[in-house]
Amino acid sequence: MSLLSVRDLTVKFAMRDQTVTALDQISFDLGKGERLGIVGESGAGKSITGFSLMNLLSRPGFIDSGSIQFEGEEIAGLPDRKMRSIRGNRMAMIFQDPMVTLNPVLTIGQQMVETLQAHRRLSRADAEQIAIMKLREVYIPSPEERLAQYPHELSGGMRQRIIIAMALLLEPQLIIADEPTTALDVTIQADIMELLLELCTSNMVGLILITHDLGVVSQMTERTLVMYAGRIIEAGKTREIINDPQHPYTQGLINALPQQTLPGHRLKQIPGNMPGLAAIPTGCAFNPRCPYAVDHCRSTRPETVSYASVEVACHEVNRLHNTVLEDESA
Known part of the structure; x- marks a missing residue:
């Protein structure tokens, strides 16, 4: 049984004069301890996917249809009271900016202890010991002293390590990390990602990494979903997608990486x-930006098909593949 199974998930936003679709029938599975990347530009639907899985959508957004099963239990539309016993306990989320996640008027210790006591029957002393242990796991120096500090007294990298420690407090089966290094200096980003990978691997925690950076995905994940305009347009093993992308959008993302340019x-x-x-747009949503688009792409939405060991939604994948082969043999 999969740890997480998503089927035909559709999320909409009820605006003043119309209802728009943010996620359009997306489906995927995540196994226990598996690491999955979700990539795409801003507006592709990556973060909405993460919020939907955690049941954190707020109005005007809502799940219109589809299924989200976590360890065999249907959680789409679960009442908030029941969802609270899952959220933070069995599923945890790491957000982009730790200063948004952490309460600025409470010490680190207060926030970690309250989190533990909300889900476990623990004395304050026992909760503090668990908090100290988790801070040590993320290589926070002098963890006992950090418990008495406020978020603004810590560096950005230190705050993000504390967020990771808080996500692991209750030993969840799944962590959703939404651009977890966006607010950090480049020199610190690699350390945080390496730490997250180490902790998920050692604890057999499933990881969904939401990012726009295919370079990070290639180092962190086993499988990847590429999203565009609310749809999954390519899915498969990360190595296959990085080495042999089939969708023109995925190819564009890879070609845009700095290391691809002299x-x-x-x-x-x-x-x-x-x-x-x-x-x-009507048809394939990528057609106005696609150099391979033909009339069929502009009128009919492509279905997802299996091709070259990945799942891809593209009318012209055969012609595109043949064109690449001809270029390589020339």
């Missing part, structure tokens, strides 16, 4: 922008 040359980019939810 020093002194202009960085490559995908022309145009992600469409807004109220203006998603």
